[in-house]
Amino acid sequence: MKFTHITLACALALSGTLAGAQTTGKLKVGLMLPATGTFASLGTAIENGFRLHIAEQGGKLAGREIEFFKVDDESDPSKAVDNATKLVSRDKVDVLVGTVHSGVAMAMAKVAKDTGTMLIVPNAGADAVTGAMCAPHIFRSSFSNWQPGYAMGEVMAKRGHKNVVTITWKYAAGDESVRGFKEAFEKSGGKVVKELALPFPNVEFQALLTEIAAAKPDAVYTFFAGGGAVKFVKDYAGAGLKIKIPLYGAGFLTDGTLEAQGADADGLFTTLHYADSLNTPRDQAFRLAYAKAYKLQPDVYAVQGYDAAQMLSVGLAAVKGDISKKTEFAAALRKAKIDSPRGPFTISASHNPVQDIYLRQVGAKENKSTGIASKALADPGRGCRM
Structure with a gap:
C-alpha cells in the first residue's frame, strides 16, 4: 500500500510537470515547406513572414519560446506522408505549418487528422483541406483554390x-x-x-x-x-x-x-486576397518591417506566413499557451478578427479565411489593386463535417 501511495504521488507530480511543460516549455513548430524546385521562393517568403510575426512578439507566443524543425517537402506528394510523420513522431512537434503544393498539403492534413496534430496551412488552397478533410485542429491562413x-x-x-x-x-x-x-x-x-x-x-x-x-x-x-x-x-x-x-x-x-x-x-x-498598393497603415507597417528584416519586398506568400503565425498567436493566447486544448483554441479563432496586412479577415466554420478578393492589374512591376472583386468571399466548405 505504501508503494502505491508513493507511486501515485510521483504520478501526480509528473503530471503537474508535464502540464507545466505544455504551457511554459518551448513550442515545437514543424515547418514543412519547399526549399528547392519550382516553389522554393514561395516557401522562403512564407517562412520569412512567419518568423517576422514571432520576432515582433519578442520571440515568444503566449509566453512560449519557439523551436523550429524544418523539412524540404520538395513539392513532392509521394514523400509528404513520410516527411510529415517524421516531424510528428520523431521531432514531436506541437504544430505543423505547411505547405505550398496542394497535393503535399492533402497528405499533411491526413497525418494531422490521424495523429491529432495541429496544422496551419499557409498557402496550399486544396479545397478539401477545409472541405471534406476539415478537422477542429486544421486551419488555413491563405485561401481555398x-x-x-x-x-x-x-x-x-x-x-x-x-x-x-x-x-x-x-x-x-x-x-x-x-x-x-x-x-x-x-x-x-x-x-x-x-x-x-x-x-x-x-x-x-x-x-x-x-x-x-x-x-x-x-x-x-x-x-x-x-x-x-x-x-x-x-x-x-x-x-x-x-x-x-x-x-x-x-x-x-x-x-x-x-x-x-x-x-x-x-x-x-x-x-x-492581397495587392501591392493597398496603402493601409497596417499594410505599410508590415511592408516596412519585412523589407527591413529581409531586404526584400513582401508578396502574398509572406503575408500568408505572417498570418499563419498571427493565427497561432491568437489561439495560443486563448489557451494560455496550452496547445493541447484544441477545442478552446479553435473556438477562439472562429470568434477572432485577424488584423492582416491584406485587410481584416475572419475564420469560417470550416477554418478557411473569409476575405475580400481584390482585382489587381500589373503596372510598374506591382500588382496594383483596382478595387474589390468579391467582398468577404467565403469558401463553401463543401463536404466539411465538424
Whole structure:
C-alpha cells in the first residue's frame, strides 16, 4: 500500500510537470515547406513572414519560446506522408505549418487528422483541406483554390467575355481553381470552350498555346505559380497572344514573379486576397518591417506566413499557451478578427479565411489593386463535417 501511495504521488507530480511543460516549455513548430524546385521562393517568403510575426512578439507566443524543425517537402506528394510523420513522431512537434503544393498539403492534413496534430496551412488552397478533410485542429491562413477562381469568373463575365479557354497544370490547385472560375463564369452566362492542362511541373507550353490561337476565345483564364508562371507569361506574350487574346489569372500568376516576367506581365489582370498598393497603415507597417528584416519586398506568400503565425498567436493566447486544448483554441479563432496586412479577415466554420478578393492589374512591376472583386468571399466548405 505504501508503494502505491508513493507511486501515485510521483504520478501526480509528473503530471503537474508535464502540464507545466505544455504551457511554459518551448513550442515545437514543424515547418514543412519547399526549399528547392519550382516553389522554393514561395516557401522562403512564407517562412520569412512567419518568423517576422514571432520576432515582433519578442520571440515568444503566449509566453512560449519557439523551436523550429524544418523539412524540404520538395513539392513532392509521394514523400509528404513520410516527411510529415517524421516531424510528428520523431521531432514531436506541437504544430505543423505547411505547405505550398496542394497535393503535399492533402497528405499533411491526413497525418494531422490521424495523429491529432495541429496544422496551419499557409498557402496550399486544396479545397478539401477545409472541405471534406476539415478537422477542429486544421486551419488555413491563405485561401481555398475556389476563392480567386470564383472571383475572376465574376469579373470576366462582367467584362463581357462569353467564350473562354482555361489552362493550368493538371493537379489539385489548377483543377480546383478552374472549377471555381467555371462555377461563377457559367452562372453568369459564359462558356468555357476548352480546358487545357499539362502535368506539374512541365513548362513546355508551345503546343497548348497553338491550340489557344486556333480556338480564338474571347479571353484565357489561367492558374500557374512560381517559375512556371514566369515562363507561361513570357511564352504567351512571345507567341503574340497577349495583344490578341486577353489573359487573366488567379493572382499567383503575377505574385512574386514580376521581376522575372518584366514587360510581358504589364497590364495583366488577376484576382487575389492581397495587392501591392493597398496603402493601409497596417499594410505599410508590415511592408516596412519585412523589407527591413529581409531586404526584400513582401508578396502574398509572406503575408500568408505572417498570418499563419498571427493565427497561432491568437489561439495560443486563448489557451494560455496550452496547445493541447484544441477545442478552446479553435473556438477562439472562429470568434477572432485577424488584423492582416491584406485587410481584416475572419475564420469560417470550416477554418478557411473569409476575405475580400481584390482585382489587381500589373503596372510598374506591382500588382496594383483596382478595387474589390468579391467582398468577404467565403469558401463553401463543401463536404466539411465538424
